[in-house]
Amino acid sequence: MSLIEIRDLHATVDGKEILKGIDLTIEAGEVHAIMGPNGSGKSTLSYVLAGRDGYEVTSGQVLFDGEDLLEMEADERARSGLFLAFQYPVEIPGVATTTFLKTAVNAVREHRGEGALDAMQFLKFVREKAGALNINDDMLRRALNVGFSGGEKKRNEVLQMAVLEPKFAVLDETDSGLDIDALKIVADGVNALRGAERGMLVITHYQRLLDYIVPDHVHILAGGKIIQSGDKTLALELEEKGYASFVGAEAA
Amino acid sequence: MAQPVPFLEDFDAVLPGAGTGWLDRLRADAQEAFRKSGLPTPRTEAWKYTNLRRLARTGFVAAEANQTTEVTTVPEGIVALEDAYVAVFVNGRFAPSLSSLDGLSEGVEATSLAAKLSADRTSLEGQFSDVTDLPMATLNTGLLSDGLYLKLDDGVALDKPLHLVSIGTAGEEPVSFHPRHLIVAGAGSVATIVESHVGSGAYFSNSVSEVSVGDGAVLNHYKLQNEGPEAYHLAANLVRIADRAVYDNFVLQVGGNLARNEIRSELGERVECRLNGAYLACGEQHIDNTTFIDHAAPNSSSREVYKGVLDENARGVFQGKILVRQDSQKTDGHQLNKTLLLSPGTEIDTKPELEIYADDVQCSHGATTGELEEEPLFYLRARGIDPQTARGMLVAAFVGEALDEIQAEAPRAAFQAVVDDWLESRSERQG
Numbered sequence A: 001m002s003l004i005e006i007r008d009l010h011a012t013v014d015g016k017e018i019l020k021g022i023d024l025t026i027e028a029g030e031v032h033a034i035m036g037p038n039g040s041g042k043s044t045l046s047y048v049l050a051g052r053d054g055y056e057v058t059s060g061q062v063l064f065d066g067e068d069l070l071e072m073e074a075d076e077r078a079r080s081g082l083f084l085a086f087q088y089p090v091e092i093p094g095v096a097t098t099t100f101l102k103t104a105v106n107a108v109r110e111h112r113g114e115g116a117l118d119a120m121q122f123l124k125f126v127r128e129k130a131g132a133l134n135i136n137d138d139m140l141r142r143a144l145n146v147g148f149s150g151g152e153k154k155r156n157e158v159l160q161m162a163v164l165e166p167k168f169a170v171l172d173e174t175d176s177g178l179d180i181d182a183l184k185i186v187a188d189g190v191n192a193l194r195g196a197e198r199g200m201l202v203i204t205h206y207q208r209l210l211d212y213i214v215p216d217h218v219h220i221l222a223g224g225k226i227i228q229s230g231d232k233t234l235a236l237e238l239e240e241k242g243y244a245s246f247v248g249a250e251a252a
Numbered sequence B: 001m002a003q004p005v006p007f008l009e010d011f012d013a014v015l016p017g018a019g020t021g022w023l024d025r026l027r028a029d030a031q032e033a034f035r036k037s038g039l040p041t042p043r044t045e046a047w048k049y050t051n052l053r054r055l056a057r058t059g060f061v062a063a064e065a066n067q068t069t070e071v072t073t074v075p076e077g078i079v080a081l082e083d084a085y086v087a088v089f090v091n092g093r094f095a096p097s098l099s100s101l102d103g104l105s106e107g108v109e110a111t112s113l114a115a116k117l118s119a120d121r122t123s124l125e126g127q128f129s130d131v132t133d134l135p136m137a138t139l140n141t142g143l144l145s146d147g148l149y150l151k152l153d154d155g156v157a158l159d160k161p162l163h164l165v166s167i168g169t170a171g172e173e174p175v176s177f178h179p180r181h182l183i184v185a186g187a188g189s190v191a192t193i194v195e196s197h198v199g200s201g202a203y204f205s206n207s208v209s210e211v212s213v214g215d216g217a218v219l220n221h222y223k224l225q226n227e228g229p230e231a232y233h234l235a236a237n238l239v240r241i242a243d244r245a246v247y248d249n250f251v252l253q254v255g256g257n258l259a260r261n262e263i264r265s266e267l268g269e270r271v272e273c274r275l276n277g278a279y280l281a282c283g284e285q286h287i288d289n290t291t292f293i294d295h296a297a298p299n300s301s302s303r304e305v306y307k308g309v310l311d312e313n314a315r316g317v318f319q320g321k322i323l324v325r326q327d328s329q330k331t332d333g334h335q336l337n338k339t340l341l342l343s344p345g346t347e348i349d350t351k352p353e354l355e356i357y358a359d360d361v362q363c364s365h366g367a368t369t370g371e372l373e374e375e376p377l378f379y380l381r382a383r384g385i386d387p388q389t390a391r392g393m394l395v396a397a398f399v400g401e402a403l404d405e406i407q408a409e410a411p412r413a414a415f416q417a418v419v420d421d422w423l424e425s426r427s428e429r430q431g
Ligand SMILES: Nc1ncnc2c1ncn2[C@@H]1O[C@H](COP(=O)(O)OP(=O)(O)OP(=O)(O)O)[C@@H](O)[C@H]1O
Pocket: A013, A014, A016, A018, A036, A037, A038, A039, A040, A041, A042, A043, A044, A045, A087
């Protein structure tokens, strides 16, 4: 059984068809990368997988660990082990980052039958993960993402992934806005989660990230469809030639 | 035939201090004025959004004439303060057996207004403000009888908060009462006053609080309106803040069938005036916050943050006026009102009003009304948090921003607990 299997997925936003038949299968242990021009539907795909309201699936199927993902509510999907690192993390004034993390971690743990962590256990757990990502206590105390720099927000996304330990993670441009050091830190954080049981879908515009997080497969998404798939060399080829030749070839 | 005047018809109780010339006149004049004005109607601008028609129809009898219900314990729902002086009033009457005012330091006088009026017939002459433009406060003056009298001498610091607890109670018959509180904080004094308003049955509390904050004094004044579900609560707070004083006010309204808290503050020079609040309402509740900040002198600042959460068919009103007089240069006045509407049956009327006659000032106001936003909700849910918990977190965060304005730590925590309870019972209601 594949970790995730997307079959002929069509989705509309505000009545406009954005995803026009996506087929993609990811096995446990694999990392796939998606590259594609702006507006090609990458974030739309990630939102559809995460279960955001307003992203309507008009046809197709998604099996997650053999279960019908599209039947589940967004929070059920997350508790079942699906994670989306947002391209644009949301600022939530008045909700402390730690409180948020603790609520999320305990929701997921209880779903897995692991029992909730108490305040002390949680703090120890989160500090360890945060330290590795260069996130200090001050950031944890602050309101969620409020006043965080672009890079801090992205690191915070990876921290959330690290504490929730998902089976399948979609990282939507987690590398954009990161300086070189932060990119390495984030990549290390992602690599630390790679494992035989887990799968990842890494959305990026830059080949550079893929030097650190080496993908098993690379796909090009254009116009709501995957127009080409290959191994990691596809990303290098893309960097060299640009999208035009691929998109052109598809159109031809 | 003339219409009967509510509350004054058949009122024959002998009020404390009766027979004192100035007091008899004060009451008689006010009664006369109220007979002329009657209850305010929506035709009056100030009462456009809060309609007293149902109150008028209820047929309240004066609490003085109806002493059938005994109260032997302070009910739940008051602000949970560990350590405080407590002055309890039952249907507006001071209840010594429920109060604990022992150990007040020298220079602090805390007593019942009724006792004061009966014992000492001259000292309060001229102490009551003219409230002729406030019909309900005028009625209060007309029937003025009891309340808290608190006086802090110059330079005195109250060592713990004074907790004013008002308990309304009614049996078969709806009952009305008109407490009058006088709070005088001398120059350089420091104090925290907390009010809790609770009760059960159909009662109407029509209170007036007069607060005078002396030169350079610091007064924290926090009120919880947590009246019973059938109660009417109308309160006028008249606050005079002398030069260099700090007044930190917070009003949390969660109770009552219909409630209005009105604050009128007049600011001296270099004053810091903070009027903040929150209102949480559900069912058919109607909650009104009306404030008026009069920047009557230069170099003062006022800050106002009111946040509301309305659920089911609740209705909210926020009217906030800031007046900056011509000579009040360097005024800094900021007002914000935000209301969260949790269901389609809710309604909020918000009316900010800035009236500025000075040219060198910094003033702003803002008002927003809306539902919970989809984006943060989705973000929380995308982390495995169920929708009910996620909504609860966002609502708590929303109200939290107002609670954060409370400067004194222990009361802030106690008010937070009231909000948490409200949110919890809300999520239980939703099952
Ligand atoms: N609410 C909406 N209404 C209409 N069109 C929308 C809406 N949201 C997204 N779109 C459109 O869907 C298309 C795909 O957007 P999406 O965000 O998925 O692109 P993307 O591949 O992630 O781009 P980028 O690389 O810039 O992040 C775009 O053309 C966008 O304008």
